[in-house]
Amino acid sequence: MPTPERTSIDAIVAAGQEIIEVDGPAGLTMQAVAERVGVRAPSLYKRVRDREALRVAVATASVDALATELEAAGDDLSTLARTYRTFAHAHPEGFRLMFNAAVPHEALERSAAPVIRACATAVGEADALDAARLFTAWATGFLQMELSGAFRLGGDVDRAFEYGLRRLLASLAG
Amino acid sequence: MPTPERTSIDAIVAAGQEIIEVDGPAGLTMQAVAERVGVRAPSLYKRVRDREALRVAVATASVDALATELEAAGDDLSTLARTYRTFAHAHPEGFRLMFNAAVPHEALERSAAPVIRACATAVGEADALDAARLFTAWATGFLQMELSGAFRLGGDVDRAFEYGLRRLLASLAG
DNA sequence: ACCTGAACACCGTTCAAGT
DNA sequence: ACCTGAACACCGTTCAAGT
Numbered sequence: 001m002p003t004p005e006r007t008s009i010d011a012i013v014a015a016g017q018e019i020i021e022v023d024g025p026a027g028l029t030m031q032a033v034a035e036r037v038g039v040r041a042p043s044l045y046k047r048v049r050d051r052e053a054l055r056v057a058v059a060t061a062s063v064d065a066l067a068t069e070l071e072a073a074g075d076d077l078s079t080l081a082r083t084y085r086t087f088a089h090a091h092p093e094g095f096r097l098m099f100n101a102a103v104p105h106e107a108l109e110r111s112a113a114p115v116i117r118a119c120a121t122a123v124g125e126a127d128a129l130d131a132a133r134l135f136t137a138w139a140t141g142f143l144q145m146e147l148s149g150a151f152r153l154g155g156d157v158d159r160a161f162e163y164g165l166r167r168l169l170a171s172l173a174g
Numbered sequence: 175m176p177t178p179e180r181t182s183i184d185a186i187v188a189a190g191q192e193i194i195e196v197d198g199p200a201g202l203t204m205q206a207v208a209e210r211v212g213v214r215a216p217s218l219y220k221r222v223r224d225r226e227a228l229r230v231a232v233a234t235a236s237v238d239a240l241a242t243e244l245e246a247a248g249d250d251l252s253t254l255a256r257t258y259r260t261f262a263h264a265h266p267e268g269f270r271l272m273f274n275a276a277v278p279h280e281a282l283e284r285s286a287a288p289v290i291r292a293c294a295t296a297v298g299e300a301d302a303l304d305a306a307r308l309f310t311a312w313a314t315g316f317l318q319m320e321l322s323g324a325f326r327l328g329g330d331v332d333r334a335f336e337y338g339l340r341r342l343l344a345s346l347a348g
Numbered sequence: 349a350c351c352t353g354a355a356c357a358c359c360g361t362t363c364a365a366g367t
Numbered sequence: 368a369c370c371t372g373a374a375c376a377c378c379g380t381t382c383a384a385g386t
Binding site for chain 1: 270279313314316318319326334341
Binding site: 180213 | 349352
C-alpha cells in the first residue's frame, strides 16, 4: 500500500543547511534533521545513504548556491571576490563544509567557471586555469582564515582583503 | 596511595596525530586514543577536558611542528611556501585540522612570524602584515584545495603552485 | 593520585512490522 | 511504498570503587 511522502530530499538538505548555521557541523545529526523535517531518524535512510552522504549533499547545495551567485556577478574579478566573501559571511558553516566534504566535481566546476572565464579575459586562455587557481586559492584561504579567527588580532581585515585583491589584480595584469 | 602514571599528555597528543593520518578526523575517538596509549578511555579525562580539547591539542601540536619547520626555513618566501607545502603533504590530516579547531593564538602567531618577517623584508614594515596575509591565504587555500581534491582535473598542480608563487612574489616586489 | 568497570545518555544504522 | 518502534553497536562522559 503506497503511503504519501512526508518529506523530500530537498527539505532534508535545507534542514541540514539551517542546522549547521545554528548548531555548527557537529549539530548535523540524523535525529536533528529528522526532527526538523517532521519524521523519525530511520525514515531519512529512504533518501540519503548515511550521515556522510547527507554532509556531502548539504555541502553540494552550498556550492550550488555559491555558483548561482557567482554566475550573477558577471566577469569582473573584484566583483567575484566580494561576492564570494559576502557568501562566506552569510553562510559561514556552509562555506566551511564545502571544503570538508567530497562535493562532486560537476558542482565544483560550475562554481569555478565564472572565475576561469574572468581570468581568461584578464590573462588569456593559456594561463586562465593557473590564474583562476591563484585567485581562488587566495580568496578561499583568506575567508577560511577570517572565519576561523586567524585574523583575531591586529590590522583591519577589510583592508587586508582589499590589499590582497589589489595586489593580485595587479599581478595578473602585469 | 599514589600510582605511577601510565601515560602522558604528550603521548596522548602524539597518538592523536598518528590516528588522524591513518583513520581520518572521524577516527580520533577517545577509545582509539586510549587503546593506543595503553589505558582505558576514562583515564584520558585526567589529562584532557573532553574530546574537543583533544582535537585542539592535536591541532596545536601540528601548528607547533609547522612553526618549527618554518623557523628553520629562513627568510625566503619561496622557501617558506615550499616548506609549507611539504608539511601539508607529509601530514595532510594534521594540516586540515589546524583550520578546523580553535588553536590558541600564540601558536598561530609563532607560525605566522617567519612569514611576516620575510614580508617585511620584501615590502617594508608598513605593509608586512597585509602582505603576509595575502601570501598565507594563497598558500593555505591552495593546499586545502589540493588536498581536498579540488584540483582533480586538468593542469599540472606543481606548475600551478609555482605559477601562483611567481605571480605573488612579482606582485609584492612591484 | 591515577586507573578502571559500570553505568548513562546519545547517536548511527538496520529491520521487521505497520499502514 | 514509505514510516516507525525496537534493537544493536558504538561513543563520550561521569563516578564510585579499587590500588
